Amino acid sequence: MSAPHDTDRETLGALVHDLSEQTSALVRSEVELAKAELTAKGKAAGVGAGMFGAAGILGLFGLGVLIATAILALALVLPAWGAALIVAVVLFAAAGIAAVVGKGKVSQATPPAPERAVEGVKQDVETIKGGHSR
DSSP: OOOOOOTTTTOHHHHHHHHHHHHHHHHHHHHHHHHHHHHHHHHHHHHHHHHHHHHHHHHHHHHHHHHHHHHHTEEESSSHHHHHHHHHHHHHHHHHHHHHHHHHHHHHHOOOOOOOHHHHHHHHHHHHHHHHOO
């Protein structure tokens, strides 16, 4: 049996070198794939956000048409100005109620400082001071 030649078999160093290059190439290709995937997802999210915006605008237009329909329906039994006035008063009342409820919710959330945590820290400081004065 003849001994294998160095040209027939790669050395361990060459194999490690090849492994290192292939690993680097694999990592680079995975990073590129991740970038491409994130780009595609970002574009899809942008389109989705745009569609939500369009839905909001169309919903606002629909609400306006619904309000106009209520005015026209009331105008069948009242003068047009009376129907519009009644609908306006109802809308302003709903806005006022929403404002009062919203103000109450905001006042519950203010001040934005974490009051319970601050109180706990104050108690901890007092406990530490009391422990050192003895």
